[in-house]
Amino acid sequence: MLATAGLDVEYTRGEGNTLYYRRGDDEIAVLDFVGGYGSTLLGHSNPEIIEYARELLAAQTPIHAQFSRHPYANDVANQLNRIVRRELDSDEGYFAIFANSGAEAIEAGLKHAEFERFVRAAGLRAQIEADIEAAREASVPAAEIDALVAEVTAHNEALFAATPLFLSPVGAFHGKLAGSVQLTYNPNYRAVFSALAAQARFVPVDEPGALDEAVRAASQFAKSLVVEGGSVRVVERPFPVFAAVVLEPILGEGGIHEMPAAFTADVGRVAAELGIPVIIDEIQTGMGRTGAFLASSHLGLRGDYYAIAKSLGGGVAKAAVLLVKESRYLSDFELMHSSTFAKDSFSTLIASRVLDILEADARRCSTGRPSGAARSCWRRCARCARSSPTVVRLRARPRPDGGPGVREPGGVGFGGLARGGNASGFFGYYVSGFLLREHNIRTFPTSSAVYTLRFEPSAYIETADIERLAAALRDVCREIRDAGGARLAAIAEAVPHRNSAQTSEEIEE
Incomplete structure (x- = not known):
């Protein structure tokens, strides 16, 4: 499946908004808009998180110390409670049940x-x-x-x-x-x-x-x-x-x-x-x-x-939590439910550092106006939609006053690009393969709506990255509008590691 769409790439390292793979002796940089399906809000290999992880491992933090006190998990629960209470303007707290995913x-x-x-x-x-x-x-x-x-x-x-x-x-x-x-x-x-x-x-x-x-x-x-x-x-x-x-x-x-x-x-x-x-x-x-x-x-x-979950682990640890309102929590539950790695020192200490980073930088955890990159993304996607109205459709929140049009999305990373039509359910993956092959840009469709592309990059995405994405999307729109997607289908023939059990006719189809 990966080979057919031209997505069978082995990435060898990641940094910031970039993943790298090898092509012979060359290292190819790919701008990543998948973002670990939301896991890399702070980017790949965030330097602060990586350095902290090294310190924890060098100090031999006791990852496997089940059925003992876990003050580091309590700290994360308290941090989450402070943030959620503030955001919801509520005094009621939440119990935290930790998990791996x-x-x-x-x-x-x-x-x-x-x-x-x-x-x-x-x-x-x-x-x-x-x-x-x-x-x-x-x-x-x-x-x-x-x-x-x-x-x-x-x-x-x-x-x-x-x-x-x-x-x-x-x-x-x-x-x-x-x-x-x-x-x-x-x-x-x-x-x-x-x-x-x-x-x-x-x-x-x-x-x-x-x-x-x-x-x-x-x-x-x-x-x-x-x-x-x-x-x-x-x-x-x-x-x-x-x-x-x-x-x-x-x-x-x-x-x-x-x-x-x-x-x-x-x-x-x-x-x-x-x-x-x-x-x-x-x-x-x-x-x-x-x-x-x-x-x-x-x-x-x-x-x-x-x-x-996802970004709670800073793109490094497997960390997740379920918050249950105090008034509903049943105290026997923790005797009925447990997980070997839940509440381990490494993942919860990483989660605590992630929350510290978010709290210290209002740009990444704010109810204020969208960032410059988010506004730039919206403007350029809207321009793409206007130039190819039969190919692409853009959605955003309705304006607060209920008037015509839309307002900008409220933050970095979540947007949709939808292409209608009665084509194969594999369509979005061909578009993704095209973007990877022609533009070294990585994005995927959503799994239950394969005509919708998901953009979920890190909070460090820059306006220049958005410009590059916009140019690539314009190329996709032109290809679909003017050439009927011929180059999208041609990607199957260009794949170097095609499944040998398939004929070229089957792959083209």
Whole structure:
């Protein structure tokens, strides 16, 4: 697949916004707009992070010291709490559950949410059992009571044994582990494993009332008994079917779509009505990526849980964390959930240094105006869209006053370039191969919206880099508009390490 698109390159080193590979005796520099899918907010091999990592390893920091005190993890939890409380203007704190990856942080969120649901279901079961005991004490024939109890028990046992449901937007991506993949919308990743874990109900974000309809369609009721006027009858009690709402503030793999305000308002309302947590996936969008530490704060969206990863490790360590609101945290959870490398000294100390860097430089963690590079990117992409309106389409947030047009995006790194048409699902990778081969620029399409290119560079991206990207995009647009993409397809013939099992005709097709 990599060879067919011309992307089968072995990178030998990385520095800043540049990856390097060898071509014979030459070292080829590639401008990287993939950014480790959001992991290299501070660039490849950030000098401060690399030097600190060397110091930690030279000091023989105890990476494997499980089931002991981890003050360095506590420090990261406190740093995150200070930042999140400030950004949300809230006094409530969050407990931190550490992990190795974003997908694992989501798994922890699903488990904690299910623990919450289990506690609610256990409370309902206890109430039903108390109702049954009260019914048995009523002046009603035992045979009649036994028949009613049998009816209630048979109905409830099937209900209590059923797996929970989660609510998530159409286009969502939350990882590919056994649980997180169930909340990933793309069926190519999910369908084969659908029997392994709890399922999601995917809700379109642009259809008013869709979230309420999804809840109504899946609602279930447990049965219980009540004594009224000397008789016993069966009643229904709402059963906790749903465990959580899980969403990204900006759909990443789903094509770079920000959650509409109406949908986020529905999320908060429906979650409150059901008594379930809102889990916000800030794995790609957090850490200042969009001009605020949490992209969801742009939307007025408040989470009960936040998943943070990728850039937390500074492009060096595997670090992730799930933040759970104090009022919802169940203290037994940490005895039920653990991970060998979670809270290790190396990754958490690196995470602490990353947070220090972000806090020290408002340009990378700010709710202020977009950086010069972000404004430059927006202007040049908009110019490209105007010159090739049948080829490229650009999206941004609506203006705050609701007027025509758009305002500039709120930070560095997240933008979308979309190409319509009824072409192969591999189209975006051919565009990426073309940009790599012709311009030494690295970017990829999003996995569930292959006509959308993702730009997620480091916060150190410069205006000159944006100019170079803009020139390359203009070349892509000209190629599609004027030549029907002939040079995009020709890349397959130019690949030096083509799969020998494929014929040239198959690759061209």
